[in-house]
Amino acid sequence: MKHTLSVLVENKPGVLTRVAGLFARRGFNIDSLVVAETENPEFSRMTITVDEQDQPIEQVTKQLHKLINVLKITDLEPAASVERELLLVKVKADAKTRSEIMQMVEIFRAKIVDVSPEVLVIEMTGNREKVSAFVDLLRPFGVVELMRTGRIAMRRGKKVT
Amino acid sequence: MRAAEVILQALKREGVDTIFGFPGGVLLPLYDALYDSDIRHVLVRHEQGAGHAADGYARASGRVGVCMATSGPGATNLVTAIATAYMDSVPLVAITGQVSRHLLGLDSFQEADVTGITLPIVKHSYLVKNSADLPRIIREAFYIASTGRPGPVVIDIPVDVTKEELEFDPEEIPAMRLPGYKPTVKGHPKQIREAARVIAAAERPVIYAGGGVIIAGAADELRELALYGHIPVTTTLTGKGCFPEDHELSMGMVGMHGTPYANYALSQADLILAVGVRFDDRVTGKLEAFAPHAKYVHIDIDPAEISKNVPVDVPIVGDAKRVLAALLGELKKLELSPDRHLPWMEQVEKWKRDHPLVIRESEDGEIMPEWAIHKIWEVTRGEALVCTEVGQHQMWAAQHYLCKHPRRFISSAGLGTMGFGFPAAIGAQVACPDELVIDIAGDGSFQMTMQELATVVQHGLPVKVCIINNQYLGMVRQWQELFWNGRYSYTCIECQPDFVKLAEAYGIAGYRVTRPEDLEEVLRVAFASDGPALIDIRVKREANVFPMIPAGGTVHDMMEREL
Structure with a gap:
């Protein structure tokens, strides 16, 4: 099962290296990792997706907690949290296929952000499954390039992550 | 005051009386300040020696050991000593000189990324970019090194930082900024009661004690508990001395080269009270076969050690001294009879008689x-x-x-x-x-x-x-x-x-x-x-x-x- 760990850290140089280094030397595998400043510029939020099959989550979080710059770790339950990732995809589109692609963009509430004679650049957000489904539908048209940010997630309701 | 002087003053405020070190180019301002200081400097002949000497100083005294080395090769020579201290949870502060800030990252003479190199073998590290941070960083470094599960802290200081002038008042204690560091020292009372219950119910108990007991200064508490509960004690290599080895309840060291009776006792025990240990492979051997009949009570200040290698039945995160004292209090309430597990004690005695350590002259x-x-x-x-x-x-x-x-x-x-x-x-x-x-x-x-x-x-x-x-x-x-x-x-x-x-x-x-x-x-x-x-x-x-x-x-x- 995939776990989404939301890790609140001090926003200081070297903190990402400490976290990434810890994962590497303890043999923990990272599926995706997103880091950015929080509402308070003193802190950053790391959203780390790991697979429980590869490593015991309890050891991962305990070892992470030992890093002096780590303040808080939340193992986000999928049902109790909202998760999103951002997709940018460049897909082949000529006069014949363009309208079909645009329909799909409509259905998935994605957005065309760049148009040129041979390709479209599309932006889309959603949870992992939705993004993957959209990509699968685009593949037959010819995906030239694809970028995903990896997952960020937030707890539902009043309680903060 | 010059930053180099501030560093020494801040060290003195932490109680430092001795530095083990070796000078070098980027340490010139610091060594110049040391020339007039009443801090004792022990000059070694290789930086590895400085690191191990600071380690030996710390283990013998319980205080933080301090070593110092210059940038590049001086600092890399400390690496073995830092890793040694990390593995055995020794409070160490290693001060390394670094090239000037404007030369950082340019492959400058005697430059090495010391905070990077030491990252996996330190409890924490600092690269000081601003001389005004020095008093706070030094205070934090000693606090981190010596509290919770102790360990080495590296402070890497560019030479130009040590030449700057700054205000310093030794009376004014800088505030620490460690929002993510709060070691748990007090054990959970409910868990301690549960531990007392399973210990009292045990028929074949063994205490397996390690370096954590010595670090916590909990030898007296451990001895009192072992004597009250009449429980035989085996220790790890780092735990040697946490229980007197000439005592009748002592079974000596456990593990690969441990005594036969300690290893037999663990293999037959129905309860293991593990204190300040980490179930290292040199102790357990084949994990699945280690103490197969035992329930585990594990006391450690580092939550990550609990259930890392063996699943623990009663985990207690906390300082061994406090937890053992509280545990003894709970055990006394249960009024244990000293002969409640006589057959077990006889068995341990028999193992000792039948399988002694042999000394050939x-x-x-x-x-x-x-x-x-x-x-x-x-x-x-x-x-x-x-x-x-x-x-x-x-x-x-x-x-x-x-x-x-x-x-x-x-x-x-x-x-x-x-x-x-x-x-x-x-x-x-x-x-x-x-x-x-x-x-x-x-x-x-x-x-x-x-x-x-x-x-x-x-x-x-x-x-x-x-x-x-x-x-x-x-x-x-x-x-x-x-x-x-x-x-x-x-x-x-x-x-x-x-x-x-x-x-x-x-x-x-x-x-x-x-x-x-x-x-x-x-x-x-x-x-x-x-x-x-x-x-x-x-x-x-x-x-x-x-x-x-x-x-x-x-x-x-x-x-x-x-x-």
Whole structure:
């Protein structure tokens, strides 16, 4: 099962290296990792997706907690949290296929952000499954390039992550 | 005030009386300030020695050890010592010089990314970019190094930072900014009650105690609990001295080269009270077969150690001293009868009688190594502060130098660092000037850091070095004999200096002993002398350390003695 760990850290140089280094030397595998400043510029939020099959989550979080710059770790339950990732995809589109692609963009509430004679650049957000489904539908048209940010997630309701 | 001076003042505020170090280009401002300081500086001959000496100082005294090295090669020479301290949870602050800020990242002369290199082997580290941060960083470094599960902290300081002027008032304590660091020291009361309940219900209990007991200063609490509950105690290598090894409840050391009775007792126990230990592979052997019938109560200050290697039934995160005191209180409420598990105590006694550690005095007129250790123990009445190197002599010392007090047996356990013992003995002697400090060495290990002979002479440190000399890299040779068809691939080191002449070359008294009948007298003379001494004890070359449970084995695989 995939776990989404939301890790609140001090926003200081070297903190990402400490976290990434810890994962590497303890043999923990990272599926995706997103880091950015929080509402308070003193802190950053790391959203780390790991697979429980590869490593015991309890050891991962305990070892992470030992890093002096780590303040808080939340193992986000999928049902109790909202998760999103951002997709940018460049897909082949000529006069014949363009309208079909645009329909799909409509259905998935994605957005065309760049148009040129041979390709479209599309932006889309959603949870992992939705993004993957959209990509699968685009593949037959010819995906030239694809970028995903990896997952960020937030707890539902009043309680903060 | 100049930042270099601020650093020394801030160190003094943390109680630092000694720095073990070696100067260098980027340390010039700091060493210039040291020239007028009343902080003692012990000049080593290699930075690794400075690191191990600071480590030995810390383990012997319980205070934070401080070492210092210059940028680039000076700092990389500290790496082994930092890793050693990390593995054995030793509070250490390593100050390294760094190139000027404007030269950082440009492959400048003597530049190395020290915070990067040491990242996996430190509890925390700092690269100081702003001199105004120095007072706070130094305070935080000592706090982090010495609290919770102790460990090494590196402070890397660019030389231009140390030249800046800043305001400093030694009375004004800077506020720490460590929002993510809050060690748990008080054990959970409910868990402690549960622990008392399962201990009281146990029929075959064993205490398995480690370095954490010594670090927490919990030896008295442990002894009281063991005596009250009448529970036999075995310790790890770092735990030696946390329970008096001459006590009837002591079973000595556990693990690969532990006593047969300690290993038998763990294998049959129905309850293991594990305190300040981490279930290392040298203790457990094959994990699935380790103590198969036991419930585990595990007390440790580091939550990550709980259930890391074995699933624990009653985990208690907290400081061993507080938790053991509270646990004893709970046990007393249950009014344990001392003979509630008499058959178990009889069984332990029987194992001790039937499978004692064997001490052979001599074979073919040659000294047996374990007897040499036994003699050192006898002559010092077990009261010396013993440091060891790593290898066969270390295990013989662990088996036969019965240790009565905490912080009196110092050895590189986790990392197994050859060359550790002699510089660690230097640090221990600085911390404890009135104690008899002995480095029990192997001839292989000693050759790794023997340049520190100059250090003991220069600083008038009366450290005694006893080389258990078999002209082999003995532990590896033993494995080659037992598991690699006796093919002694590069473990024979007959080519070695004349250690007596070497000692004399440094102006140190040197002795050589080859006959059993001469050993005691030489030990007495050397140990009674005011200065340092080196004793080259020639022992039977191919003696092995027994008992031995092969790596990954179980108690059933134990080889008790030479075949």
